[in-house]
Amino acid sequence: MTASPEPTLDRLRAGDLDGAWSTFVDRYRRLIFAQIRRATTEPDDVMDIFAHVCERLRENDLARLKRFAFDPAPRASFATWLVAVLRNLIVDWFRARDGRSRAQPPRSLSPLGKRMYELVFLEHRSHREASELVLLANGDTGVTAGDCRRALREAHRAAFIGAIGTRARPVVAVPYAEWVAATADASFVHDAGEALRLAMQALDEETQLVIQLFVVEEMPAADIAHVLRLGSAKAVYNKVYRGLAVVREALARL
Secondary structure, eight states, X not given: OOOOSOHHHHHHHTTOHHHHHHHHHHHHHHHHHHHHHXXXXXXXXXXXXXXXXXXXXXXXXXXXXXXXXXXXXOSSOHHHHXXXXXXXXXXXXXXXXXXXXXXXXXXXXXXXXHHHHIIIXXXXXXXXXXXXXXXXXXXXXXXXXXXXXXXXXXXXXXXXXXXXXXXXOOOOOOXXXXXXXXXXXXXXXXHHHHHHHHHHXXXXXXXXXHHIIIIISOOOHHHHHHHHTOSSHHHHHHHHHHHHHHHHHHHHTO
16 A cells, blocks of 8 residues: 555544644654744754744644645645744744844845835735835835835845844745845846746746755755655755756746
């Protein structure tokens, strides 16, 4: 009999809650810790957040996991869904400990850059939605779509460079294609962003997640292989290289 690709969900559907939780923790422990360490490197915080995440996922008889398990048409793979859930739980932990005052844009940003930072990194809105909100709110001030793109690039640089290694590093929930587009040159960002979105959409969900974890989250290839059951780090490298080859080909056509 062929083993299920996601035994956690099989056990949830069978009503075996203890077995489902044990399987889940064994399979996804490394992914959980990797996501936590994107937000903080403080050992005590890491363990406290891990306990918080486990408590939230276990509450109400694994209600969150059950919702995915019994969803007749999930929009993402389980691992992709889990990454988004973990990020939200991590943000919740920091807000409960420090209050919302902790979640502030870096002071070095321009006013427009700060607003984009709030919308993208703190409210987890897409680039398109953030730009539309800014344009609507500043319609009488002469703010243009180009201004929004420059502010997005400024916000991303502050998030990924200025805060690296500090406790204030934001928990990023921005799609890989948008992150790459926002770090490109201003004259290139619009066309590149659209090409990247289309290229990433052409990839299967597992490859998209592998690229996200390896390139953006900087998760070790061996850990990704273990979490996603890819066999070895070499399999991760192969998926990353092939996926990025698709991206490079899309950019070459611009």
